[in-house]
Amino acid sequence: MVDAATGDPRQDGVGEPDAFQRLWTPHRIRYIKGENKPASSDEADCPFCRIPQLDDADALIVHRGELAYVVLNLYPYNAGHILVCPFRHTADYTDLTSAETDEVAALTQQAMRVVRRVTSPHGFNIGMNQGGVAGAGIAAHLHQHVVPRWGGDSNFLPVIGHTKAMPQLLEDTREMLAEAWDQED
Template sequence: MADHDERLGQDGVGEPDAFERLWTPHRIVYIKGEGKPATGDEADCPFCRIPQMDDVEGLIVHRGEHAYAVLNLYPYNAGHLLVCPYRHVADYTDLTDEETLEVAELTKTAMRTMREVTSPQGFNLGMNQGNIAGAGIAAHLHQHIVPRWGGDANFLPVIGQTKTMPQLLGDTRDMLAAAWPKE
């Protein structure tokens, strides 16, 4: 262990503990925000641009009156959806009652639709409010809906910097859009 620390230019100050360390320096790009929109304004916001695209190009699964469901371009898991209000707002408390209701309804419908077509065993749901809380695009609120299956997480993304996805985004979009309940 001492030879390893010396190779890294670290002097090993401190007492050894029971933890092994898995160093992932490639993650610094994400932490520093490289590739994120340069500003927080609407002109630079992907969630404001996506609704201007056609559904296939924008990976839009469903359009509502106040919000829409879109596949995450960088999914954590297959079927990772985002529900975004059309209005460019950063904070959940800034949503109108109508927007709040539709974000909630679209989230419920997304979960039902995914259960019907992909049979996930669970879901992660969440909104990261602000950069410090992990929001990749903090200027435009978005709800994450991540389907989960037993054994879907492993060390490949950390060790191999690779995430295996069983289906192309376009195919996932088509499947979910076709199964989305018609109004």
């Protein structure tokens, strides 16, 4: 609809018109509403403590180490977005043992090598959000994000809107990365 007086588009009842394009990703509403988020900070409610109890394919686990594991992010920012998680339930990076810190770092490096070989990203975002105020969706169990990036893969939408169109099913991504991980060992 167009405003007859100004020629501007009208959106009766749905907000002011703007120049933004919309990408609808209704599957993310489950995450926004709290799906898979723990009810408490207790280990019994922690998805990162439950995941290792499942079969690797069902849990989207790419690799299991001695003290930490690598799993696909269930709500990824990009294809191949993985998390490196210690098995032990701990919230703060400074509470990791030296051995856990070493393994998280080594698995992060190996994850980068594997993802590079399999999907040829142009770069990576790597990091961990410590605490809910810092952006941790599950603050009670620390986890390091390894997010492959490609030139032109993104604009403000993932950062501001937490939305991304995914070109591949998570199960297919997990299988591809797990096979490549085994070749890396």
